Amino acid sequence: MFGSAGKEGKQDCVVNVNLRDNGGIEVKIKSKVNKLFGKHIETAATKAAYEMKVKNALIEVYDFNSLDFTIKARTKTAIKRAWRDVK
């Protein structure tokens, strides 16, 4: 029930997803710009999860100055990999 995607590189991020049965979407962020953009990163990750119809997951985002589209993409890939893990 675990999936990870992305890498530690400029403008990228590493996203770990733990799929759960309940508890809603919880996002934990590690970023140098957390104070400024933490809410923004959380919104992007949450939006990606909802677009994938995932309602319960712990999402950890290790950010290296990534933009929204990267956060969303890495979250979606991590979710798909978590699904594969379940299978």
Added chain:
Amino acid sequence: MKKLRRSMLFCPANEPKMYIDAPIYKPDCIIFDLEDSILYSEKDSARDLLCEAIKTLDFDDIEIYARINQLTTEFGECDVWETVKAGIRNIRLPMCEDKQDVERLDALLSSIEKDMGIENGTIKIQCAIETPKGVLNAFEIAKSSKRVTSISFGAEDYTNSLGTDRTKNSIQFVYARSYIPLVASTVGIDSIDTVWSDVKDTEGFIKETQEAKFLGFSGKSCIHPTQVMEVRKIYSPSPLEIEKAEKIVKAAVDAEKEQRGVVLVDGKMIDVPIIKKAERILELAEIKE
């Protein structure tokens, strides 16, 4: 105005910074690669990143391509479905060897267009010709679908197939690099020359790009922003050429308005091929008529 395809910049689709940096150099086209530059284990993440980037970013008038994995691989069809659904409108088909390869992609695109409710034929194809068999079938490939807007030559796989090595004088590509622009011109599509892999050898790149232009290629594949700038310089007409072309086109327009059959510029009679060449120069100079 005809879309120019002078410079085609290749970028690995799994590098977020490429989506931001590449457009800065204003190539005519960017090809986001899902194939050779992406590790097997990262095919899924590259595809997802390309899809999210396409949904979010505005590339202005730069033509964006997805270089998909071959349709015979486990990734190919998914690459097409996902990227087209995200907004990609140009697919580069790798290792295109015969018309059946194109027809297969054409059929897949038709079903996706139907599913999405978009007009049939909206998604265009660039066929990458990368083997001797592909070169020999280039004409059939080029006219196999109305979706094909260009054919490109890929030298690396070509040399592998031929069992030879790539040399800087490109002697082993004489036939392919002469034949491909000929085919494209006959069918009325663009032809794009191969990449120059030695990024540090700018002199070699310039020489090969000049050759490509003389051979009739519409453009050159690039793997580095500096190459984009060199291609633009080589493919851009000089101020003198532009001035002369403007004069010729204006004279032709005036003659048509005045219903004169003969076009004169500086006392010399100008015929149709010269007018067409002048129009092409203005296209390359990005001057709208």
